[in-house]
Amino acid sequence: MTQDYSHFPRHLVAVDCIIFGFDGENLKILLVQRNFEPKMGEWSLMGGFIGDEETSDEAAQRVLNTLTGLENIYLEQLNSYTQIDREPTARIMSISYYALINIEKNIQINEKYSAKWFDLKDRPDLIFDHNDMVKDAVLRLRRRATTRPIGFELLPKKFTMKDLQNLYEAIFDEKYDKRNFTNKINALDVLVKTAEKDMSSSKKGSFLYTFDEEKYNKKIAEGFMFKI
Amino acid sequence: MTQDYSHFPRHLVAVDCIIFGFDGENLKILLVQRNFEPKMGEWSLMGGFIGDEETSDEAAQRVLNTLTGLENIYLEQLNSYTQIDREPTARIMSISYYALINIEKNIQINEKYSAKWFDLKDRPDLIFDHNDMVKDAVLRLRRRATTRPIGFELLPKKFTMKDLQNLYEAIFDEKYDKRNFTNKINALDVLVKTAEKDMSSSKKGSFLYTFDEEKYNKKIAEGFMFKI
DNA sequence: ACAAAAGTGTTCTCAATACACCCATGT
DNA sequence: ACATGGGTGTATTGAGAACACTTTTGT
Structure with a gap:
């Protein structure tokens, strides 16, 4: 039946x-x-x-x-x-x-x-x-x-460290220490520092970064945790 | 319309x-x-x-x-x-x-x-x-x-520390150190040691515990993380 | 010269881990 | 007396958090 x-x-x-x-x-x-x-x-x-x-x-x-x-x-x-x-x-x-x-x-x-x-x-x-x-x-x-650096989808191709920090601060509605944030992101080893600077935000200008898509995908496959 | x-x-x-x-x-x-x-x-x-x-x-x-x-x-x-x-x-x-x-x-x-x-x-x-x-x-x-000691739902009212450890080992498919496990659970402060012992598993017998429902709910409300 | 944001390292603290011996009891 | 599982504490390590000064450059 x-x-x-x-x-x-x-x-x-x-x-x-x-x-x-x-x-x-x-x-x-x-x-x-x-x-x-x-x-x-x-x-x-x-x-x-x-x-x-x-x-x-x-x-x-x-x-x-x-x-x-x-x-x-x-x-x-x-x-x-x-x-x-x-x-x-x-x-x-x-x-x-x-x-x-x-x-x-x-x-x-x-x-x-x-x-x-x-x-x-x-x-x-x-x-x-x-x-x-x-x-x-x-x-x-x-x-x-x-679980993953969401920024990939939410940020433009090139972005400053400040942008990324702003994003995480907006997502978690918290403020982070600039040095600790930078250190942690760099430890992740998924960003590439370009030679370009974004001059719009300051006289000195801030370096633009991109995601290293390959490293990023490898990290995700290995299952990494990204706690700020 | x-x-x-x-x-x-x-x-x-x-x-x-x-x-x-x-x-x-x-x-x-x-x-x-x-x-x-x-x-x-x-x-x-x-x-x-x-x-x-x-x-x-x-x-x-x-x-x-x-x-x-x-x-x-x-x-x-x-x-x-x-x-x-x-x-x-x-x-x-x-x-x-x-x-x-x-x-x-x-x-x-x-x-x-x-x-x-x-x-x-x-x-x-x-x-x-x-x-x-x-x-x-x-x-x-x-x-x-x-996020929470799931054991509440899966264990009987009274259980031994070993039971609880077995449960977590079964859930995560890993083995934990007995002392570290006990320390961490006790640090959570949600268990009550009863005077009773379970004599079925050894000559010495092992103490039975219950959850302190009140403390447990308070912890959850405060939002605690329970990482083994 | 100075204002404004960028960039950068070290110390401290606490939590996670590794680890081994004595205890109580039934046989 | 001995075999079996129960119970307990400490030392080490590593990660996260706190923290302040120098650099660059446009005005």
Whole structure:
């Protein structure tokens, strides 16, 4: 006897994306303004329903691509949210994803969605359980940032040590000692110091670094811990 | 205008439970033998579909209760698995949960499901993507075990220091030094040494401990890290 | 000359590790 | 008396944290 699925309940399942960016100073989040009821005009995460022919990962990539035009975004699945009344109009489950994108890439944000970057610490109240999703995503981001130098995805190709420190300070909402930070990063041995300097921030100028992708991937494969 | 959901696809969504136990020596997993096609007779995780009137958490509790008769089991949501062909007969999404249960509680395992405890390290091959689910669950269990003394759920009320060490060795698949382990556990200050001894393992007998639930909860609230 | 940010090393402290002997008891 | 597992403390090492002055250069 083979299972007959016809009378099992079926559900609407969406994905919602927590999109993080970094502007060199603060951690940012990309939010969209609802243009339909309910809660029209309020801010929310970008989301969409999972189709019959796509996985949740694919749906999240599609949703992000629709909004930003970017392909192959760094995405990680977070949690499922299945409260029955989490949306007022229908029972909709949602799988959340967090995305890391480099703000400097010239993103063509689709104007249809009235999207806007907010400082993570100064974001508006969101609809439904999206505030919870963001909180969970920040926790995951912090955890992830101790396992691998997340900066790869959030920083431009070339960046200063200060940028990197600012990023970690923004992620963990803490201040670090400049010397200890530099020492620890250098001990990791995944950065390459270029000959170039960024002259915009000071008279002296500060050296630009890039990630050594090969060393970086090797470290990850070996499983390293990156505690600041 | 309000959203009309009628032509969005709807999906079958299941929960699958990775049920861990501990017998004092080895980490165990409770598996069920399929009694329907496809893959009848093979071993799998216990699972079930999410109904219209329940959250995924509730569905997981229900599934576990059906199998073991236990209520209020320690459960934690893990991941969603949404590969389109993860089951051959229909597109079924699954949200995995891991459960920790104390094997000593006299569990009435529902015979309908031909369930059996296996050594985690010596378990049979599972159907579909259930092997992946178990692997992911073990990783999460390890992570969780560094955040809180998981033993609470997996050990009987009273246990010896050796039991606790065996548990951690089973979870991390490593051996620890007896003195260092004891020192570290005592430093945590969450155990109470009782006057009783377990005489079954040696002539001398070994003291039994219990968790100090109050101190334990206080520590968790303060957010402690428990690295062995 | 001075202001403003960049760059750089050492000391101290504490936690993690390694390690070996005596104890209590049933046989 | 001896065999078996239980129980205990110390010394060493290494990593993380605290900490301040010099350098460069545009104005």
